[in-house]
Amino acid sequence: GENVEQHPSTLSVQEGDSAVIKCTYSDSASNYFPWYKQELGKRPQLIIDIRSNVGEKKDQRIAVTLNKTAKHFSLHITETQPEDSAVYFCAASGGYNKLIFGAGTRLAVHP
Amino acid sequence: GAVVSQHPSRVICKSGTSVKIECRSLDFQATTMFWYRQFPKQSLMLMATSNEGSKATYEQGVEKDKFLINHASLTLSTLTVTSAHPEDSSFYICSAIRTSGNPPIYNEQFFGPGTRLTVL
Numbered sequence: 001g002e003n004v005e006q007h008p009s010t011l012s013v014q015e016g017d018s019a020v021i022k023c024t025y026s027d028s029a030s031n032y033f034p035w036y037k038q039e040l041g042k043r044p045q046l047i048i049d050i051r052s053n054v055g056e057k058k059d060q061r062i063a064v065t066l067n068k069t070a071k072h073f074s075l076h077i078t079e080t081q082p083e084d085s086a087v088y089f090c091a092a093s094g095g096y097n098k099l100i101f102g103a104g105t106r107l108a109v110h111p
Numbered sequence: 112g113a114v115v116s117q118h119p120s121r122v123i124c125k126s127g128t129s130v131k132i133e134c135r136s137l138d139f140q141a142t143t144m145f146w147y148r149q150f151p152k153q154s155l156m157l158m159a160t161s162n163e164g165s166k167a168t169y170e171q172g173v174e175k176d177k178f179l180i181n182h183a184s185l186t187l188s189t190l191t192v193t194s195a196h197p198e199d200s201s202f203y204i205c206s207a208i209r210t211s212g213n214p215p216i217y218n219e220q221f222f223g224p225g226t227r228l229t230v231l
Contacts, residue, residue: 001171034220043204043222044155089154096168097143097208099220101154 002027006102021105023090024072030094037086080109117223132190132226134205140185141207149202161188195230
């Protein structure tokens with residue numbers, strides 16, 4: 001089955017800096033790669049996603065890149081703000097629409 | 112939008128009792144729903160896929176007789192934790208698939224707010 005690895009587990013940046021989180025997946029049949037932000041005790045919120053027919057997608061300060069050959073995808077957050085502090089999860093989905101999540105990255109943005 | 116609700120949001124029960132958690136898609140029909148479990152400071156772990164009108168598909172290592180799933184309508188899936196024990200204490204989250212677009216996009220999942228279960 002699918003396995004998703006996520007790095008780093010924690011990330012601390014200064015406000016205004018960029019943050020990058022990387023994930024790798026094992027199943028070459030996976031074709032959908034969402035990123036979620038989760039605050040303590042809350043549901044995961046979709047922040048951006050990318051499908052396997054696209055190499056890059058951007059939405060304001062957030063971008064995701066996908067390298068299908070290497071089976072890895074990355075989340076880029078520019079001009080970080082304190083409210084970006086949360087836990088971020090990557091996920092991969094292939095057959096049967098099942099989502100397999102990475103272990104998560106705890107991002108802390110310091111003013 | 113696509114809204115998914117869960118009930119209850121929080122439940123405390125005694126060891127040995129059963130607890131039922133409901134997951135509803137409020138403004139769309141969902142033939143497929145998913146149940147996840149999340150322990151503190153850990154990731155979401157997929158427990159099972161709930162299919163309307165048929166048996167749920169459980170992930171490896173998840174006991175189907177302990178976590179009973181019923182998906183009796185296109186808007187409701189229920190998870191029953193039977194004979195709950197303290198180690199079942201966790202945050203349970205459901206999600207629902209909504210098809211969208213033309214051609215349909217099947218991957219989009221919408222999450223419920225979660226149910227925090229505490230077993231004493």
